[in-house]
Amino acid sequence: MPNYTTSYSTKNKPRYRKNTNGRLSGARKPPRRRDAQYLRRTQGFGGRRRSGHGYGGNDRRPYAIIVVGCAFLLFVASIVWYANRSVEITLNGEAAKVRINSSIERVIREKELEPRPGNLLAVDDSVLEKGGGTACTVELNGKAIDNDHLDEVELTGGEKLEVGDGKDIYEKHDVEATVIEPTLTIDGTGALRFVQTWGVPGRSEVWTGKKTGIVADRGVVEDVVNAEVTCTTITPDTKGKKYIALTFDEGPSSRTSEILDILKEKDAKATFFVSGDKVAAAPAAVKAIAESGNELGTNAYSDVNLGELSASDLRSQLSDSFAAVKKAGGGKVSLVRPPFGEFSEQNWADAMDMVSAVVSWNVDSGDWLLPGAATVADTVVGSVRNGSIVLLTDNETTCAQTVEALPQIIDRLQAEGYEFVTLSEMIATDDDLKDLVDLSEVRMPKKASLPVVQKDSEQGE
Template sequence: MYLNHSRGFSDRSARIGNGRSPRRPSRLPYALIAVGCALVLFIAAVVGYVNRSVDVELNGQKTAVRVGSTLQNLIDDQELTDTYDAGDLLAVDDSVLKRHGGEKLSVKVDGKRIKQGKWDSRELEGGEKVTVKDGRNTYEKHEVQATVIEPKLKVEGTGAIEYVQTWGVQGRSEVWVGEQSGKTQDRGEVVPATDCVVACASVAPKGNEKYVALTFDEGPSGATKQILQVLKEKGVTATFFLSGDAVEASSATAKAIVDAGCEIGSNSYSDDSLKGQDREAVREQITKGTEAIKSATGVKTMLLRAPYAAFDEQNWIDAMDLVSAVVSWNIDSGDWLLNGADEQVSTVLDSVTPGNIVLLTDRDECAEQTLEALPQIIDGLIADGYKIVTLSDLVKTDTSLSKKLTSLTKVTMPKDAVFPQLAEDDDTTE
């Protein structure tokens, strides 16, 4: 026994001496268990998140839905098709073809109508306001025979400044032919035309403050630079309506007007009246005038004073996209009559009221008289408390007008606008 024990001891000692340690239990199973538990918890969390509930407002009441639910899910879960009635299917003459054959439900999300075909694709994320009501009546499939309704031109008000207040937009009338009923029905004016309105107004400065605008026609002339010198010495500016042909003959003088800080508009190309001319001729006169001014001064203006202030309804129809405003005057100084400077001065000073536009002529024939009268007119106006400004600045003094006529020199015709037609004369008599 002793020998056996000693031998056993010796064997163990030998093993220890050989550098071998006793085997320990493996930790791998525990690690796998931990990873598995974590994975289970993660999957549970993901599933819980994906299937979480969110609140939407259904007809004013808070309602819980699973996130990602569609409108169709909401409608089915709340049994809304049993709560609300479908609309009727109507013939083109509004008679009922099929009771409850129309729209199933009327559904809106955040105020936007959602068609039935999109209910099963419109997901709810929470926070939406869903409105469900009875379905609307719908019409049978039908052929539409449409007729365009052209807008008419209306001219409203009185005054020296004319501008497009409302652009004309086409309307539409329709005749429907039902596929199921076979009926034909005139639906009348389904989209009303918007008539074009040209407004006429004079300037009424806020608080009746004393503002006035001096304007010169037909330039530039040989006297233009002298007129500019008078304006500079008096510390005022004016508005010059330039003739295109005169600008071409004296482009440097036209540029000098702009450099002096004065405003420019067009007096058309030549001194021919636009009334009675055809559309092409009217547009050519206006376009050539503005192009000549742009070439000489670098300024593109759409402000027009028609020769002789003659611009009628047909002219507006032909060229309203080319002019921002058509301006005449409140006071004609009469300088073109050549009645003498004193007469010209008294005509202006005895007639002026706040917001007036004064007509003067920048023409060689009137030059001597105009240059004599102009300093007196300016001095008299200033002495009476008037501030002399450009036309654009004059319009700005009128709170109401400046909101409607935001730019006196620029305009853009809207894409959906069209040129109107003349309104038919009312020849009805009793």
């Protein structure tokens, strides 16, 4: 037997499987074909088999990273865009696009605005330094913005921005100021007197420049507003209606409650001017007047001629009377009918800040002469017209006569179509006065001051 070289030991021969299908036992078997696989909707291409074996087990990971990265970049880009988006404003009357949250200073720079700066002036208006004034003038939504804050104020869209040339400024200087006191005029005639215009002081100045030493009289830098008191008559502006205001002076008396009962019974209202000293003695009567819906004013604290008093005494008479009414439960009052109806120009100058109005009368009943109730009634009925203010007296001397005459007056005039109202109610019927006069309070502006009365020599100049 020939000698053969083998790759195995001849002692241990390989075993051959028994061939049962007619093939050579040493022939290679053909590769086995894999079973068909179908993709599920949720797998997509490159998906991993459920068993975790086979090809493409990590094929999705790169795609996922790319998608996440793109989304992140898009998110960052959107933030950057939003933070730097343009918004529209109105710049010097025209629409303009600016970057959101831009400062005014940046807008001026980017829009290449070139406002001309103002100059630095001496106190006599000569130019010390060209361009030494403010760089520009800026208004945002109608409000002036200081140059020092232009880099702080940011725009978010919709604003109205006005940028103009700068203003001249003056050198630092000392100021010697002189106050110009308002004067007083009293115009017109009539029973109702009130402040039409409040006095506001003016101001003149003399400047001394700290750099140049120049002294310059700048003249009037704030104009004075002079006070004006108007006297007028109440004229009701109503169609087919007639009004009368009954007024009672010098009360309260021992018969005041009866007067209130008559007014209530007749569906009439009136205004009571009480004296402060009598209020202190009969507080219940004052409270009853207020609670009945009638109106309260004061004569003064005592029966004196106010025109003869000093400013301090006048103010004491008024303030003490007002305080007595308030303490009695009559509330806050500022309506005045001075004793004898006299309230001088000097009185107004001394105390107009305390008085809402001064009211006299245009029909005098004459009851203080004690002519009798019938005569008093005849006098009133024969003298009134629409808008009349009737004077009656409620002191201890006249009150009995007043109580007797009052029902006659009301009945006869109601028969003629008159309505009896308070002074405030009658003022409300006058279209020219209703918005000018408020008898319940004094409306003195903050900058106003009491006026001075000009002497005759000053008025003639």
